[in-house]
Amino acid sequence: MHELSVCQGMLAQVSEIARDHGARAASRIVVRVGPLSGVEPALLAQAFPLARAGTVAAEADLVVEPAPVRVRCERCGAETEAAANRLLCGACGDYRTTLTAGDELLLVSVELVREEEVMSAKR
Numbered sequence: 001m002h003e004l005s006v007c008q009g010m011l012a013q014v015s016e017i018a019r020d021h022g023a024r025a026a027s028r029i030v031v032r033v034g035p036l037s038g039v040e041p042a043l044l045a046q047a048f049p050l051a052r053a054g055t056v057a058a059e060a061d062l063v064v065e066p067a068p069v070r071v072r073c074e075r076c077g078a079e080t081e082a083a084a085n086r087l088l089c090g091a092c093g094d095y096r097t098t099l100t101a102g103d104e105l106l107l108v109s110v111e112l113v114r115e116e117e118v119m120s121a122k123r
Ligand SMILES: [Zn+2]
Pocket: 073, 074, 075, 076, 077, 078, 089, 090, 091, 092, 093, 094
């Protein structure tokens, strides 16, 4: 499953962040997944419990934030939201657009547990 390796990559980043902050665990991981990222949020949520076992995120919750698809129009210059399967300019309807958002898979934030306190690390 592709999503499992995505989770493992994400957890490697989380481990690194936890180590940089001297944290013993991560309690909450927020990721932003665009519809064109090639990652299915439901499958990501399914793969997460398998991937987190034995890592600093063994007890962590995963929150998947959906991201909008956005395009910039080459004709009128507008930047608008578009449907994932129809990347037309929302202002003039032209098809000559460049994708500016919607294909991302980003680690948005990680909540870390350090002895007693809970802290938040943004990236
Ligand atoms: Zn346009």
